[in-house]
Structure formats: C-alpha cells, structure tokens
Amino acid sequence: MSARINMIIFLVIAGFILISSSVFFVGERERVILLRLGQIERADYEPGMHFKIPFVNNIKRFDGRILSLESTPARYLTGEKKNVSVDSFVLWRIADVATYFRSMGGDEATAQLRLSQIIKDNLRGEFGKRTIQQVVSGDRVAMVSQLMADGNKVAKEFGIEIVNVRIKRIDLPSEVSSSVYTRMEAERERVAKELRSQGAEEAEKIRSDADRRRTILLADAKREAEVLRGNGDARSTEIYAKAYQQNSEFYSLYRRLTAYKNIFNGDDMLVIEPKGEFFNHFDSATKP
Numbered sequence: 001m002s003a004r005i006n007m008i009i010f011l012v013i014a015g016f017i018l019i020s021s022s023v024f025f026v027g028e029r030e031r032v033i034l035l036r037l038g039q040i041e042r043a044d045y046e047p048g049m050h051f052k053i054p055f056v057n058n059i060k061r062f063d064g065r066i067l068s069l070e071s072t073p074a075r076y077l078t079g080e081k082k083n084v085s086v087d088s089f090v091l092w093r094i095a096d097v098a099t100y101f102r103s104m105g106g107d108e109a110t111a112q113l114r115l116s117q118i119i120k121d122n123l124r125g126e127f128g129k130r131t132i133q134q135v136v137s138g139d140r141v142a143m144v145s146q147l148m149a150d151g152n153k154v155a156k157e158f159g160i161e162i163v164n165v166r167i168k169r170i171d172l173p174s175e176v177s178s179s180v181y182t183r184m185e186a187e188r189e190r191v192a193k194e195l196r197s198q199g200a201e202e203a204e205k206i207r208s209d210a211d212r213r214r215t216i217l218l219a220d221a222k223r224e225a226e227v228l229r230g231n232g233d234a235r236s237t238e239i240y241a242k243a244y245q246q247n248s249e250f251y252s253l254y255r256r257l258t259a260y261k262n263i264f265n266g267d268d269m270l271v272i273e274p275k276g277e278f279f280n281h282f283d284s285a286t287k288p
Contacts, residue, residue: 024059025049031064031097043098060106066093066163069112073169074120076127078135084127085171090119091163092155099159115160122150136170 026032026045033043035058052059073087092115094100104111126143127135135143144165151162243251 023049023051029063029065031062031094033060033062033097033101034058035060040098040101043101060101062094062097062100062106063108064094066091067108068092069115069119071116071119073171074123076124078127078132079129080131082132083172084132084135085169086123086127086167087169087171088119088123088165088167090115090165093161093163094159095156095161096159099157101159103158111158111160114158115155115162118151118154119147119162119165122147125150132172140167 024032026047026049028047030047031043032045034041034045034052036053036056041057069090069092071088071090073085075083075085078084100106100111104114126147130143144167147165148162151165155162240251
C-alpha cells in the first residue's frame, strides 16, 4: 500500500514538474524567443501563457521597453575644422528579437557598444556638414531627424530601432572658448560704444532743440512785453494829455511837485539858489 502511495506521489510530482517545465509566461515588457537545441524556433510570442517541450526547448527573455544609452562626451570636427565637445544620449529598443539574438547574441552590453559606434559615426558626419554657429543655434530638429534616419538604416540589421537621439550639451574646447568669448566681448563693446555715441548724438539734438525753443520763447516774451509796455506808455501819455487839457495849471503844478519829490527825497542837504524855471513855485507862496 505504501509503495502504491509513493508511486502516486512520485507521478504527481513528476507531472507537476513536467507541466511547470512545459508552461512559460510572457510579460507585457518582455520579448521572448523559443530555442530548440540552440536554434531559434519561434520569436513572435504575444504576452500571456505559452507552452514548450520540456528539456528540448528553452527560452530567452529580453527587455522590450525603451532603453537609454548614455554616451561619454566626444569631440567632433565642424565644417570649418573647429573642435566641439558633444554630450548626447540615445533611446532605443529591440525591434526584431530574432535578428537581435543572432547578431548580438542577446548581449545588451554588446548592442549598446555597437549602437554607440553607429551614433558617433553619424554625429561625426552631421557635424562635419555644419559650422559652429549652425550646430549651436541652428535647427537641431532637422539634424536629429537625419541622425535617426541614417542610424536606423544600420541598426535595423541588428534588430534594433533608434527611438530618439538627444544632444544634451555642445561645448567648445577651452582654447576655442577663450577666443570666442574674446570676440563676443569685443563685439559687445563695439555695440555699446555705438549705442553710447548714438545716445550722445540724440542728447545733443535734444539740448539744441531745447535751447532753440528757449530762445524763441524768450524772444516772444520780450516782444510781447515791449508791445504791452508801449501800449501802456501810449495809454499813459493819452491820460496825461487829457488831464493837461482839462486843467493845464494844476497839471503843471502836479508835474513839478512830483519832480521835486523825486529829486529831494533823500537825507542829503543841498545848498542852491532857487532860480530858474524849475524853482518858479518855491517863492510864489511868499509873494503878495
């Protein structure tokens, strides 16, 4: 009885091992190939549960997500034979897992090394077509699009798809940077001097215009004052004339008294003889 139980247990365990060896699961983020004695038998598995022949078939799993490749900064020559240091990274994924396994042996490090060389070769070609100004401030979208198109032509042979290429930094070598900064400083200084000279010229124009307007305003004010003064004198003369016509003796006396007041209004003492027409009224009050 015990032997029969042991046999049943053995068969159950063997069956479990056989079933577990026959079943495998493919995740959403995986790429799986089925090998038969080292040769690819199938590579188009969808996510889910699948079966294989135990001890005959084995599977290889690969990351099916988008992977990133950080490259070390490298120097490239521009079209004007100037060195630039470029720091970039690549986004890639396995497009054809069977081709990827045959060409790279399924080794991600080997794939990244080959992909890095492809991108460097294409970057060298693209930078060689452009000047420093074009690579720094030009249309990088067009350059990246060309990089991806050329890179995918080669990467396709290895079952790899280049999803994106990003240029993080473009730096000039120290000796080039110094000369560029010197030229930029000189250019900024030239622009500053030009702006200062234009400002001085504009200020001189404003001052000249202000002086001209001041002279015109003063001249107009003086002319208007002279006109008003002339009109006042004319009016005064007219009033005096009318007053003289009404009572000439009183007007003559008033004029003389005003003249006496203007002359003898100080503290000084004058010893003079009251003779002459100007002093006619000094002694008229003493005469009978």
